[in-house]
Amino acid sequence: MPTTTSIDEAVAFLDRHPDIDSIDLLISDLNGIPRGKRIPRDNLAKAFSNGINLPASLFALDINGNTIEETGLGLSIGDSDRVCRPISGTLMPTPWLRKGRQGQLLMTMEEADGSPFFADPRQVLERVLKRLSHRGLTPVVALELEFYLIDRERNTQGQAQPPCSPATGERASQSQLYSIAELDEYGDFLDDIQNAARVQDLPLDTALKECAPGQFEINLIHCDDALRACDSALLLKRLIKGIAVQHGFEATFMAKPYGQEAGNGTHVHISLLNEDGQNIFAAPDDDPYGTPALRQSIAGLLEQMPASMAIFAPNINSFRRFQPGLYVPMAPTWGYDNRSVALRIPSGANVARRIEHRVAGADVNPYLLLATLLASIEHGMQQALTPSPATTGNAYEQYDSSLTNSWQQALDLLAANDVLNDALGEQFLQVYIANRRAERAQAMQAVSQLEYDWYLRQV
Secondary structure, eight states, rough: OOOOOHHHHHHHHHHHTTOOOEEEEEEEEETEEEEEEEEEGGHHHHHHHHHHEEEGGGGOTTHHHHHOOGGGSGGGGGTTTEEEEETTTOEEEOOGGGGGTTEEEEEEETTTTTTTTTTOHHHHHHHHHHHHHHHHHHEEEEEEEEEEEEEOOTTTTOOOOOOOTTTTTOOOOOOOOTTTHHHHHHHHHHHHHHHHHHTTTEEEEEEEEEETTTTEEEEOOOSSSSSHHHHHHHHHHHHHHHHHHHHTTEOOSSOOTTTSSOOOBEEEEEEETTTTTTTTTTOOOOOTOHHHHHHHHHHHHHHHHHHHHHHHHHHHTTGGOTTTTTTTTOSSSSEEEETTEEEEOOOSSSOOOEEEOOBBTTOOHHHHHHHHHHHHHHHHOOOOOOOOOOOOHHHHHHHHOOOOHHHHHHHHHHHHHHHHHHHOHHHHHHHHHHHHHHHHHHHHHOOOHHHHHTTTTTO
């Protein structure tokens, strides 16, 4: 139950923001999409004291918001409600909405007895974090999110196209990786992101121009609270999309909006602290290759990577991102300061030794991504696994593509994987896989324009 302090959080927020007249109560579905309710300010204290009811079928929704009955969370249980509780520290204004009269608050779902609801992705991550905590370990994580700005008008074929520069009026057509000039051209947009993130206490680090027209990356500062890091990633996506609309664009975290350009990824940096606050991946300064814990963690991530693809690539478009030559890992590989591999050990001081995971798309659910990575790391350490040799040079030239590009195969691998079923919860994975299989079945019924162009008259 909430404490007096948590109710005081609501009262203090309303006192500080007398102009806010309503609050969005948000919870992440399986796709990482915020869903929930909007309440008037007078109901906020009640939401803190009693929670709010939402149906368990929220975690049965596909990308279109349709309930997937095969999950067992819909009509088979009467489409029944569960209680959602506020997450302390996430009650913030949303300055881009309704001229600053809107606020937002993250929620998490519980059973009637107050225990975690098994299908809530945030609770799945918390389950894995408790396992690490029992080993005296605390993850330190940082997420990097890539996205495209899209013109709100489609091209003559009805397809997405890059925006026109606010400064020059010219449509983006070049890569311009790391371009400061393009950051300047979109400076007002990026400034508004920074300002809104400051209001919401989101720990932004750097922004950079990525390697395709209209593509950018924004990074979050490393954090020793993995739940809060994922909260921040979820809310940052909402913020970026909202600010983009204000500036006349759309922002998309779709994994592969353009077939011939780079996709959008989510890179995650992970290290582990022991009970003394020491990084267990950091070897003495005369050993640049890390500790046994680092190597075991790498081995666990490599071993579990094939079965994790259904988490890293959650929809049909996700798998289009895995194409050679576009900075997307195609095989379970690792190396030191090497951006052609799946797991990169960045250069720098040994005290900051960490693993950068480079496989997942920007369309991933951040809670499920972190839960899967940390479960794989725990498995590697528990079994004292040994990784394959580190890759030097271009991994794309040395290894055949072995990570599946089949959505069906990815789901089958995940369903059969004992390590992830144990760590994430067998009951949860049954819901997740049923949801994804049903969406795949719908996607397979759609016939693309390319198929008409290629096959309608020729076969």
